Amino acid sequence: MPRNETSGFGPHDVTMPQLGMAQDAGRIVSWLKAPGDKVAKGDALFEVETDKATMEVEAQASGYLTHVRAQAGEDVPVGQAIARISESADAAEDDAAPAPAAESDTASDAEDTLPEGREITMPQLGMAQDSGVMVGWLVEPGAQVGADDLLFEVETDKATMEVPAGAEGYLAATLAQKGDDVPVGQVVAIIAAEKPANPVSRALTQAAPAAPSPAPQAAPEPPAAHPADTPAASSVALPASGRILASPKLKRVAQEKGLDLGRLVAAGHPQPYHMRDLEVLENLPADAPAPQPGTTPQAMRLEAVVAQDGFAPFAASVAGTLDDADALLAGLAGASLGAPCIVAIEHVGVPRAFAVPAGRRLSGVTESEDAPGLLLRDLRGSALCGVALGAEDVPVLSVLSKGDGLALVLECDPQHMAPAQAIALLSEFAGRMGDPLRHLL
Template identity: 45%
Template sequence: MPHEVIMPVLGMAQDSGLLVTWQKAPGDAVTAEDVLFEVETDKSTMEVPAGADGYISALLAEPGEDVPTGQTIAIISAEKPQAPTMQPAAKPVAQADTPVTKPDAPAPRPPQARKAEAPAGDGRVLASPKARRLAHQAGLDLNRLVAAGHPQPYRAVDIEVLKDLPVAGRNGPDIAPGLFQITASAPRAGTDEFLAWMLEDGGISIAATALWASFAAGAMRRAVPDAGDLTVMLSDLTGATGAVLNPDKTRLLHQVAAPTDAADIVLRDLTGSPITGLRLSADATPVLSIASDGEWLRLSLDFTTGQLDDAAAIALMSGFAERLADPLHHLL
């Protein structure tokens, strides 16, 4: 005799359950312990087992449907069915002696496990328990996937997408969503004294940006050990002024020019302006800004989660500031 799987009652005041996704397709073999589907109600999601050994003869609801509790939504038969079906929930299925399939049953088709559904009117988010658990452990909000238009229901793999989404407000309301910033200071004397020493001792005039580009690439290579060639784009308030390839691996006077459209990091020189700090919209690459403030150089690193993780960003900024404080030590 076929086994009927009903929509369970998961809450005291519940009269229906929202079918999130099927874990099995029509015709699949199942055991009683196998998870058959996921259902959401009262802000929670549960995995519901098949409850019997056999084969899926019929799935009588589609993901995204709100099915009344107690209504049969699947039928499991002891023998493999000749024409397993799937159809939207309509009327409750008749008693056990009713034939499992109808004469005009449609051709078999797989369940629409990734069918995109609009968010429920009460703000519910369709997600598997594992996805909710991973999001909770990572401190992530599934509603950001909804806002980004990512199709529901959400599975564990969607948490990786969520991690890469911009996060509004992480560094305060003045920073563009998803743009993070680290600030630091370094004594200006380090740069000034090194450039003066090069000029007096060897008659060599070097632009401060050449020194800073070398240090920026060196700090980034230390923070991101698997980095290959690094292009540093030089910029000021008006935009790009040039780019150099691997400046940490070449002499300061022989840095190799590179295209400005393939930068790995932007070095923005603000020392010729009265600006001592700024927060702009996200760039395609991390931006390291240097501003002048009396005897100090004010440093800021703007980046997104897709460009640097927190540990790498901190290491980059720390390494850059340390190099500026004692240029000769790091060059030698």
């Protein structure tokens, strides 16, 4: 289930999340809490429908639901505030909007007056993202753009991506510059219908009268001193090939600080690495020992046989509502790990990665740009009857046809996971592939 907020103190705006890269709006199906209701972090707050799926969205803050601005049936742009979680049920309505005086104070002359047009906001490219770093603009101020033209490049903790304009017109204002860390939902540009005589261009710190909400309270990075709190996607991946799996943001910051990510590998810290691992890297002792050559245990290889393939008929039966068989397969594999993770599905060609949340809701599985912690090779359509490829960057589950049933093979380096964890993973996955309905119980 997607999470809408970041934890912290004080009031929190609830915004329409971006559940897919091509999504620019979502429809409120229903509110699962009424205005004034007490809300706990993790409670299902509302249900949203996109062109891909219908999902429940969790609150990531505790308090009371107030300032509900969108009702069931309304289409809401991504990043737009739709409610607030306040410290009390009777929070004043005028707390929901930023003070208009801020605009008059900051727009000191006519050049600072923003043109009218379509506001472009910092998108939410991942469910845990609360801001993005502006890498650069791909279009000059005043230039004409099409809806599908790439407008700017943004970097999050997980990836660096190019963002399309989403509207036709002229780039009349750019309200953030290279290096600015922009909160999700903050207006970064305005696309006008007419060519502007004097395009506005300024940094985020030069005031933002077009901001849709009060200055957000950015949540700090999760403390790296508690690696046990990180999801299983990080705890199962340690490359055997020597390639380091790390987010673009961490790579950039580490390079700026002169830090070597290889020291995390040498210390046995599990991959992939994110910004939360920066503190661990900075605090590593200077003499962190590297693994000695020749001491790596032999790769593990486990096999299981499923007498009757239950997945194919299950996927066909739910195709009306869950039509992505790869997402279903990723959901069953990820759930077998017992914690949120990223699972890549590979047939022939480029693998597709999926974020598998906690719980048993297969509809909550979404495509992801993150590095996977588990790779599943679907070889059911091939003539292969067995595989023995050795350990790779992450644990690999291979699925092959075997008569009316399936043959399952798990290969991984012992540093990926403990033997007991590997046995549990393959056993759980075999049970789900034989009878997918058990996953829902």
